[in-house]
Amino acid sequence: MPERQSSRKDAIRNREAVLAAADALFSRRASPEDITMADVAAAAGVGKGTLFRAFGDRAGLLRALYEARLEPVREAVETGPPPLGPGTPPQDRVRALLDAVLCFKLDNGPLALALEDSGSDSSPYRADHYERWHGLLRAVLEQIPGLTDSDFTAHALLAATRADLVEHLAGERGIPRERMREQLAGFVAKVLAPGPRPGGTVDE
Amino acid sequence: MPERQSSRKDAIRNREAVLAAADALFSRRASPEDITMADVAAAAGVGKGTLFRAFGDRAGLLRALYEARLEPVREAVETGPPPLGPGTPPQDRVRALLDAVLCFKLDNGPLALALEDSGSDSSPYRADHYERWHGLLRAVLEQIPGLTDSDFTAHALLAATRADLVEHLAGERGIPRERMREQLAGFVAKVLAPGPRPGGTVDE
DNA sequence: TTGCAAAACGGACCCACGGTCCATATCTTT
DNA sequence: AAAGATATGGACCGTGGGTCCGTTTTGCAA
Incomplete structure (x- = not known):
């Protein structure tokens, strides 16, 4: 269950960034399945590893x-x-x-x-x-x-x-x-x- | 729309075989998403190409x-x-x-x-x-x-x-x-x- | 029968995508 | 400031749907 909070500020900042980016992407109408995890990571200015560590x-x-x-x-x-x-x-x-x-x-x-x-x-x-x-x-x-x-x-x-x-x-x-x-x-x-x-x- | 009937007997035989094999696989309880197309083809004794030509x-x-x-x-x-x-x-x-x-x-x-x-x-x-x-x-x-x-x-x-x-x-x-x-x-x-x-x- | 084009075969191959790995960078603590 | 801990990111991997194409089968006709 890789979802517990971290206290490090970069981790927190990145988590927010990802959330915001994903939020934006999913609002910008498009069928949800062609938003890939790589897209989200890129939009958040973050590596895929970070994304997956943050959300599993x-x-x-x-x-x-x-x-x-x-x-x-x-x-x-x-x-x-x-x-x-x-x-x-x-x-x-x-x-x-x-x-x-x-x-x-x-x-x-x-x-x-x-x-x-x-x-x-x-x-x-x-x-x-x-x-x-x-x-x-x-x-x-x-x-x-x-x-x-x-x-x-x-x-x-x-x-x-x-x-x-x-x-x-x-x-x-x-x-x-x-x-x-x-x-x-x-x-x-x-x-x-x-x-x-x-x-x-x-x-x- | 690659789904029209063929009259060739091998095509028909294979179509049936695939249908039968798939039917069997989907009855043999297992979550449906771990039955792959390759599985079906194999179970039917048929190549993947055949399978896809028959059903799109x-x-x-x-x-x-x-x-x-x-x-x-x-x-x-x-x-x-x-x-x-x-x-x-x-x-x-x-x-x-x-x-x-x-x-x-x-x-x-x-x-x-x-x-x-x-x-x-x-x-x-x-x-x-x-x-x-x-x-x-x-x-x-x-x-x-x-x-x-x-x-x-x-x-x-x-x-x-x-x-x-x-x-x-x-x-x-x-x-x-x-x-x-x-x-x-x-x-x-x-x-x-x-x-x-x-x-x-x-x-x- | 045999010849031959059209149709089907099958499995190697391609590629997109979710997810992992790990050498490196950043933080925190003392 | 130094070290231990934690996070980073992008190269990398496995999987599975779907395609390609050289080979085989079929059906028709001569």
Whole structure:
């Protein structure tokens, strides 16, 4: 696990430089997979060795970037005002949470994409940012009376905000941001609506 | 587009051989990304050149395999008896459709996985087997009165059956097949249930 | 049959990219 | 200031997808 902090100032400076350079590269629209590690290193004015020592591997860099961009959202969720923060009625919070995820993916398309299929061996489901979202969502869902299978439901709802789906709808299909938010909100509403009898009706 | 049929018998024989070998390799559980093209060629007793001439590239091979395995399902859907085939009440058919997709992914885990992140440049959403499922699902959803946004809903429902999610739940988390089918069925039911007021209640 | 062009074969080869190595440079500490 | 510790960077490596091309097979026709 080659990711512990160093106290040497050059190391710190370089780490920042890499992060900044990568951030810039991933914002400058381009399919994420043709940004190579060498590109990032060059853009940061740093050798590849440095880059890899600082972040371990490609996934590590992506993760670090992602966490950094996610930070404000995380804070808004954990200690912010309603409807995102705690102390919001569950239904509304679920809606707000998913809306926030959607907006985040809309704003950080290429990066989110890159992270999700950084796959190599790891499914996106092992990433701990996913586990955080899922855990929180599940917990909130659990407070809604009459809703069973919160665990699965949380996964299914999050699946509707997968980066590649969002990218496809926004990019290929040209669906505008607000429209997509409405559609997702509508979908979430349906899932949360107190249906007649949720479980049981499986015929086989 | 190097994928048209050849009439020469050696070409045909080899194509079959490759398909069979690949099928075997992808069934013999192993993460799909450590089955290389060279492996497939070797297993089929064929040179790499042959393999690539027959299928164009890795994605092409995967696609061909996938379509082949999907064939029976497709047939059951298009011309089979209820609840999968046509002439089924929309609600039931949607449920059956998604159940079929789920089962397919459960049965063909590694292959589906491999195909979905064969990404390179293409999102899974550009694949035409996806478009088929989505188109059909949307059409069926459209027949359900009071259901808006069928297009998005179809995407969202299919997202709940993404190969990596299914793999994660079945593998990592050890959720048994039947349980997962129930959960998905429950989820679908919620989405289809005639909620109080489907649209509109977006507070922001 | 045999002759011959068209088509397919296969495996050596190429190259891009993630990742490692290590001689050298930079820091920190006393 | 000297030494031990730590970081640097770019040459280098392995892997795997994809290509090339001299050789072989096939199918048609004479």
